Amino acid sequence: MEYLLLLIAFLCGFACKFVSLPPLIGYLVAGFILNALGFSSNETLVSIANLGITVMLFTIGLKLNIKDLIKREIWFASIAHSLVWILVCASILFLLSFTTIGYFTELSFAQMALIGFAFSFSSTVCVVKILEESGETRTRHGKVAIGILVMQDIFAVLFLVFATGKVPSVFAIGLFALIPLAPLLKKLLFEAGHGELLPLCGFVFALGGYHLFELVGVKGDLGALIFGILLAGNSKASELSKSLLSFKDIFLIGFFLSIGLTALPDMQMTLIALLLTLIIPIKFILFFSLFTQLRLRARTSYLASLVMSNYSEFGLIVAAVAVSANMISDQWLVIIAMSVAFSFVISSILYKNSHNQYQSFKDALRRYQKTKALPEDEYPSFKHVDVMVIGMGRVGKGAFNALSESLNDAVCGMDADVDKIKKLNESGLNAIVGDGENIDLWENIDISNLKLVLLALPSIEDSSNVTQQLRNANFSGKIAAIARYEDEVKPLLQNGVDEVFNFFTDAGVGFAQESKAILEQQKT
Known part of the structure; x- marks a missing residue:
């Protein structure tokens, strides 16, 4: 069975690469094909998918400067976008409730707001993958996008704490002791050398952070991210990130397959997912408007908004928790999964030619940027x-x-x-x-x-x-x-x-x- 999963993933990924599309789209398609053939997710695949997300968040932390998160264009844009998007999305769902489509008519306004919240996230997996493949994680728009992703991850953690009723233990305060321990962690990383011990050291830190945070009642993925941030700035951080790159990519194939294996939708669910995907341009407009108002240049605003114009795997996590708590029906989990998959395809295709797009529309886009740019954008x-x-x-x-x-x-x-x-x-x-x-x-x-x-x-x-x-x-x-x-x-x-x-x-x-x-x- 495991070989068949790999074979179909490879064939679909290769087919997408052959037509100049990102392989991750092929992995999503492979998941739906396997689902249609009667396959379902299993503990091994779920573990691989979770490991991929954990390692990915760890490598994000390795490249992250904590000072970037306290910039107004990051924290304010994150909060404002989430609030406005939830209101807009809930309003659209409210209007659709007047139709004869059962999935909309059964929703309460609280459920509409919850679905809007699930759709408010942009995909960490998709965005980071696109930025890495284009070599743009260190660019201005790449840093803005990753900073907002981290803020959204924090929002997701807060939701999971309140929704599940899982309150961090009193020992969670002890996590602050990691800050003075950072020099020791960096010393260990430096002594790991350049061979196979280096990526092994990375896995120990990433998974150690995950389990340590889980132990005190805090979401483990946040722990992997924090451990990466603690090591950021070290001379070996970049080398460690590169040594984990292939491992991370292989593990994330499991994540993309698992989306397709979530459930097999019917035609009505598919059409609703496509309909919800059509409102993604509103997400782009909101981001672009906020960025330009916060004095980012038009090009930075355009590229960051474009790469963030998708739905997120964290939306699936939020939806899964909501389903388990009987907040929404399990059919909506399938619809959200389909919408996430469609948004990945659209985002990957559109961003591939983003620089040429800006070249074509730059005069029109520049009209929206402020006359005085931020100091770092001079x-x-x-x-x-x-x-x-x-x-x-x-x-x-x-x-x-x-x-x-x-x-x-x-x-x-x-x-x-x-x-x-x-x-x-x-x-x-x-x-x-x-x-x-x-x-x-x-x-x-x-x-x-x-x-x-x-x-x-x-x-x-x-x-x-x-x-x-x-x-x-x-x-x-x-x-x-x-x-x-x-x-x-x-x-x-x-x-x-x-x-x-x-x-x-x-x-x-x-x-x-x-x-x-x-x-x-x-x-x-």
Whole structure:
């Protein structure tokens, strides 16, 4: 049975990838196919799905700066959006109760508000997966989206406490002792090294946080998130996150399958789920309006709103608790599950081309942004430079440091990660905060003297998007990019990159050249 689950998940995921759709859509479809074939969820699959969510929240915490949550655009937007959305959604359900559709006519206003609350969440799994695949978790809109997701997770925890009547024990106060223990946790992480002990250390922390919080009556997933936050900022946090990436992706397949295996809907349930999916644009409009009113730039507001325009797995958890407490009927759990699945498909498809969408509508969208931007959204300025390196990961930083030795301030580094740029600036290096895929950035800084741009980005999609934005901004210099695999070279060249360096091949050539230089020195 387990092999059949994997086989169908693989085939559906591969089919979606073949038509340029995210594989997660295929996993959702696989769940419904398996359901139709008579399969049902089991304890093993549920455990895998829960493990995937736990590890995912832990890795979110590893990348999270707690200071981001206390920003007004995060906490105020989260609270305001939830309240307005619940009112709007309940009102729509109230209007639908005047129809002859039984599922709506049987609802009380309290139940309508509860369903609106379940739909108020955006999917942590879907949003983080989309942002990671596009390399945008550290961008301004990525941080805004993740910050709001964390706030929504907190709302869900509070609901579960009140709905289930499960009150944290008095020992929950002792959890505050974790704060002074953070240095010890970071020390343990550092001593784990770089091998198989590192991801094992990650699982110990993630699951340890989960069970510790459960032990004192607090939702375990919050514990995994908190443990990740305690380790954030450590030099090994990024490496740990990458070491857990493949594990997390495999476990989350179980989560997507479990949604499809929740129940097999009838035609009327499917139509109602589709109808409720059609109101998602209202969620987008609410987010966009709030973000622009809070002085976020139009592009940040658009991308963050778009990626958040979906329903959430936490909505399913809320609905499941409500069903168990006899607050709503179990049919609504199926309808909400279907709506969540449909919203994943729509969100994944729409965001795939989001940067080009903004390029098309940017003039209309900019009319809604405030004249005075937030301080951290001010466009950077830099001295006259000849070379810019975009992406301050290991490869980009290595290239940047090497070029800085000979070109000094004539080379400039760029990355969306504020912390990375801050460390480079403190070392006296010329680097700026910026998102290379942001056409607004290129239109508001002077690149007329720039001769060469090096793209050291994690995916060819990122490099292709940056290349397109540079060309749209009339950049006439040369663009070079790195590729991890041979089959990535041709697509980059076709998308306008002038020179592509195969990371592994050219690293080997460089190693050989350095070795030959050592031999020559020995001869002399």
